Amino acid sequence: MESRLWLRALYARMWVRVMSVFNEPLWIAVNIGFPFFSSVGLGLLYSSTGLRSFVGFAILGGIMISFWGNVLWSMASQFYWDKQVGLFEIYLTSPAPMTAILIGMSLGGVVNTAPSAVLVAVAGWLFFAPPLSPSWLAVGLTFALTLASLYAMGMMLSSLYLAYGREAESINEALHEPVSLISGVYFPSIGNFSPFPFSVQVFASLIPLTIGMDALRRALFFSQGLSSIYLHLIVLSMR
Amino acid sequence: MLSHEPEVRVEVQNLRREFDSKERKVVALNGVSLKVREGEIFGVLGPNGAGKTTLIRILSTLLLPTSGVARVMGFDVASEPEKVRAVINMASGAERAGYDYISARGNLWFFSQLYGLPSEVAKARIKALSQLLGLDDYLDRKFYMLSTGYRQRVTIARAFINDPKIVFLDEPTIGLDVMTAMSIREFLIKEARENGRTIFLATHNMAEVDTICNRVAIIDRGRILTSDTPTNLKRSLGAPALVMEVSPLPVNLAFLGAVEGVKGFTTSVDEERGLARVQVVVESEECVRRILAGVPASGMRLVSSWRQQTTLEEVFVSLVGRGFVEREHEVGE
Ligand SMILES: Nc1ncnc2c1ncn2[C@@H]1O[C@H](COP(=O)(O)OP(=O)(O)O)[C@@H](O)[C@H]1O
Ligand SMILES: [Mg+2]
Numbered sequence: 001m002e003s004r005l006w007l008r009a010l011y012a013r014m015w016v017r018v019m020s021v022f023n024e025p026l027w028i029a030v031n032i033g034f035p036f037f038s039s040v041g042l043g044l045l046y047s048s049t050g051l052r053s054f055v056g057f058a059i060l061g062g063i064m065i066s067f068w069g070n071v072l073w074s075m076a077s078q079f080y081w082d083k084q085v086g087l088f089e090i091y092l093t094s095p096a097p098m099t100a101i102l103i104g105m106s107l108g109g110v111v112n113t114a115p116s117a118v119l120v121a122v123a124g125w126l127f128f129a130p131p132l133s134p135s136w137l138a139v140g141l142t143f144a145l146t147l148a149s150l151y152a153m154g155m156m157l158s159s160l161y162l163a164y165g166r167e168a169e170s171i172n173e174a175l176h177e178p179v180s181l182i183s184g185v186y187f188p189s190i191g192n193f194s195p196f197p198f199s200v201q202v203f204a205s206l207i208p209l210t211i212g213m214d215a216l217r218r219a220l221f222f223s224q225g226l227s228s229i230y231l232h233l234i235v236l237s238m239r
Numbered sequence: 240m241l242s243h244e245p246e247v248r249v250e251v252q253n254l255r256r257e258f259d260s261k262e263r264k265v266v267a268l269n270g271v272s273l274k275v276r277e278g279e280i281f282g283v284l285g286p287n288g289a290g291k292t293t294l295i296r297i298l299s300t301l302l303l304p305t306s307g308v309a310r311v312m313g314f315d316v317a318s319e320p321e322k323v324r325a326v327i328n329m330a331s332g333a334e335r336a337g338y339d340y341i342s343a344r345g346n347l348w349f350f351s352q353l354y355g356l357p358s359e360v361a362k363a364r365i366k367a368l369s370q371l372l373g374l375d376d377y378l379d380r381k382f383y384m385l386s387t388g389y390r391q392r393v394t395i396a397r398a399f400i401n402d403p404k405i406v407f408l409d410e411p412t413i414g415l416d417v418m419t420a421m422s423i424r425e426f427l428i429k430e431a432r433e434n435g436r437t438i439f440l441a442t443h444n445m446a447e448v449d450t451i452c453n454r455v456a457i458i459d460r461g462r463i464l465t466s467d468t469p470t471n472l473k474r475s476l477g478a479p480a481l482v483m484e485v486s487p488l489p490v491n492l493a494f495l496g497a498v499e500g501v502k503g504f505t506t507s508v509d510e511e512r513g514l515a516r517v518q519v520v521v522e523s524e525e526c527v528r529r530i531l532a533g534v535p536a537s538g539m540r541l542v543s544s545w546r547q548q549t550t551l552e553e554v555f556v557s558l559v560g561r562g563f564v565e566r567e568h569e570v571g572e
Contacts, residue, residue, distance in 0.1 A: 005355030012352030020340040023381070086334025090397075093299050094353035095324045 009096035010104040017108025032116040034069070038062060039120050042186055043128050054187065056132065056221050059124030061186035063117045064213060067150055068180065070113045072172050075154030078105060080161040088162075102158070106151035131221070138219035138226050145236040146212025153208065183209040190214055211235050245277040248405050248437045249298065254307035256293050256461075267293040269461035270307070275454075277404075278435040280427060282452035284442060284551060286563040290461040291441035292331075295409045298439065299329040312404055325354075327405045330398035332413035335390045339383035343374065343393045346382055347400060354401035361400070368396040371426050388419035395423055399430065405437040406430075412447060424451050443563060445551040457555055459566065464558045473549040476502075478521050480553045484542040485534055486514040494537045495519065500526030505552070505562025514542050520557040 039062025046054040082088045091101055124130065160171065182189055182196065182204040189210060190201045204210045215232035218224040226233070256268040267290045275281040283291050296302040297309055300320040308315065314322040337346040344365060351361035369375050372392045377385060385393065391411070398406050408427075412420040428451055430436045442448060448455050449469050456466040465472065488508065495501050500522035508515050521527055527546075534541045556562050561569070 008352045008355045012349045016338050016341055016345065016349050019345065020338055023340045086331065086336035087338075089301060089329075089334070090336055090350065091353065092301060093324055093327070093329055094350075094401075095321060095355070096353040 005095060006097055006100045009094075009100040010107070013101045013104030014108040014111065017105055018111050021112045032119055036062065036116065036120055036123065038065070039124060039186075040127065043124060047128060055124075055128045056130030057188070057217060058186055059120060059128065059130060060213070060216060060220060062120040062124065064146070064209070064216070065180060065185050066113045066116045066120065067110070067147060068185070068209060069176075070109045071150050071154035072157070072176055074112075075106065075109050075151065076157035076161055076172060079158040083162060102155045105158075106154060109151065109154070110147060133223040134220050135223050135225040138224065138229055139216065141226070141233060142212060142215040142219055142229065142236070145233055146208065146216065149208035149212065149236050179207060179209065183207045184213050185209070188214065188217060208236055245279070245435075247274055247276055248312055249273070249275040249281075249439060250308075250310045251294075251298075252308045254294070254297065254309055255305045256290075256297060256302070257305045266461050268297075268304075271458070271461070271463055273456055273463060273466065275405075275437055275439060277437055278431055279453045280431045280438040280440060280451050282440045282442060282448040282455040283458055284445060284448045284455050284555075285458035286443055286555075286566045288460075288567060289443075289458045291443075291458060292409055293461075294458075295329065295331075295407045295439070295441050299327060299407045300324055326403060327407065328398045328401055328403040329407040329409070330394050330411060331408070332391070332410035332415075334394065335387070336397075337382040337390065337393060340381055342379050342381055343369075343385065343389075344378040346393060347378075347396055350397045351400045356401065364400055364402070365396070368399055371429065372396050373422055387414070388416055391415055391419060392423070395426065399436075403436070405439060407439045407441075409441045410443070411440070412442075412444065420447075427451055445555075449551055455551070457551075457558060459555075459559055465554075469551060472551065472554045476520060476549050476553060476557055478523055478527070479546045479549055481519045481521055481527050481530060481544065482547050483517050483519070483531070483534065483544040484509075484512075484514045485517060485539045486542055487540070488513055488515060490515045490517075490539055491537060492517060494533045495530065498526065498529050498533060501530065502557035503560035505556050505565060507564075518547070518553070518556070518562070520553045 039058050042058035042061070043055050046058055079088060082091070091098065157171070182200060184190065184194070184204070188194055189196055189204050191214065194201055196204065211232050215229045215236070218229050251271055251273045254268050254271040255266070258265040258267055271290070271294060283294060285291055293302065297304050298311060298316060300316050300323050303317055310316070311323045312326050316323050337343075338349070341349070347365045347368075348361055351364065356364070365378070369378055372395060374389065374392050374396060377389050382390065382393070395411065398408065412423055415423070424447065427438055427440075431438050440448075440452065452469060454466065455469055455472065456463045457472075458464070467475075488510070490506070492504070492506065495504055502520040502522060504517055504519040506515050506517050519530060521530070531541065531544065552562060559566060
């Protein structure tokens with residue numbers, strides 16, 4: 001009974017999230033367009049400068065930045081808008097557990113972002129054919145854990161939004177660019193290839209996205225298996 | 240229609256709620272006690288700032304009381320909120336809650352899932368409720384395409400989607416056109432009569448209370464002043480109210496306070512016609528004569544006067560000495 005309610009609430013929240021976007025073609029275009037063009041642009045740049053191995057990074061970055069943008073721009077502020085229109089109180093007075101609603105909201109976000117992520121991956125593969133050397137099990141696991149920690153952060157941000165309301169929007173503004181930069185969505189920001197000094201690297205490692213990106217690159221391009229990225233995974237699952 | 244003694248569904252004892260704002264402490268509820276039974280439409284009537292919303296928020300588990308006890312279906316709202324949530328629902332007129340890009344039907348389905356309803360049950364309820372509320376032809380429109388009135392019909396349907404024992408409604412018809420307000424009221428009466436549902440209605444609309452409530456509690460500054468059927472409350476006043484139009488402006492009505500048998504009065508100014516309309520709640524015919532004699536004696540001209548059938552407004556005036564609007568100014572709402 002309890003678990004059935006949990007699942008129904010989760011599924012329903014995911015459903016409204018997905019349908020809201022799919023009923024509105026313009027949103028899909030924006031959702032897909034931005035990460036697509038920025039990663040294609042970077043891919044062209046990297047390949048014209050002869051950085052062949054970095055082209056793969058650009059495509060992977062395009063995929064991950066879609067999810068990061070989704071967490072920041074629609075996950076975090078969702079509760080705030082729900083509260084504005086009175087939906088939040090409906091959740092509260094219903095017997096549905098808040099965790100089910102939060103997870104449903106996250107999964108809806110993942111589903112909404114998936115088309116753009118897939119498009120970037122397919123187009124990147126066709127245009128640039130980056131040299132891959134994947135360890136698929138590790139890639140899958142890292143990808144799942146990175147998303148989980150990203151959306152956990154989204155849930156945290158949405159609570160912040162509830163507490164601070166619109167002022168929290170400036171947190172997003174403040175977070176978006178620097179986090180995209182130092183977490184190394186498009187290039188390695190920690191380890192031997194990092195352009196950053198050690199202190200920035202330590203700070204960057206506190207962001208789950210950094211760890212996830214690093215592990216993903218290792219697994220996808222350098223065929224490192226679970227045995228070499230297990231530390232990354234442990235850190236990710238602690239978030 | 241009920242063959243048994245109607246069960247008590249809401250029981251409130253000595254409920255108190257304070258808010259600490261920067262400058263002052265506000266006592267929103269100051270020792271409220273009441274009991275509401277199965278099948279009743281119970282109205283809580285009072286001016287803005289009286290504490291109605293606070294009471295509804297406590298009963299629907301959104302807010303904790305500072306002290307006192309509130310039970311819904313026997314469950315304590317403070318210590319057993321999950322049990323309360325399973326048997327209630329609520330809606331407010333201030334909210335127009337729904338997902339804009341989802342159809343009315345999709346929204347109602349979503350809300351039904353917050354109660355874990357199986358799909359067939361949810362579908363049947365949506366169909367039945369939308370028939371009763373005149374929503375059939377609008378179910379497949381996106382929520383943002385609906386007019387205010389139809390959105391509120393969806394909101395009311397939502398508040399009954401889980402077959403609740405008790406529905407808390409906070410100003411459900413505020414700002415609605417007459418037709419919509421009427422059909423919502425008819426729906427509420429039907430739900431209470433035919434399904435034994437308890438409807439707990441907070442409002443400052445006296446006509447609404449008069450037409451649909453079985454019982455009403457009049458609330459002012461966090462206290463319940465009286466509670467009875469609307470008919471009994473009106474009957475308790477004795478004589479019909481006196482309405483007079485007096486000029487010139489500004490009028491000085493200080494003498495009314497000294498007239499024996501005046502229970503209270505309320506004034507509204509008509510700038511255009513240069514007069515004030517004064518509605519006086521009186522104890523007897525004798526008192527009316529004394530008032531009418533007092534007007535010229537205080538240097539004013541009596542433009543016209545008539546008697547008016549008692550409404551709940553006069554009941555409030557007789558209890559507080561002032562009308563709703565004047566009370567709202569005094570309290571600073
Ligand atoms: N969150 C709050 N913080 C401070 N004061 C509040 C809060 N909510 C209500 N009040 C005060 O409590 C009193 C009762 O408010 P409310 O219950 O909203 O009245 P009503 O619904 O009858 O208009 C008012 O004086 C209001 O200003
Ligand atoms: Mg109110």
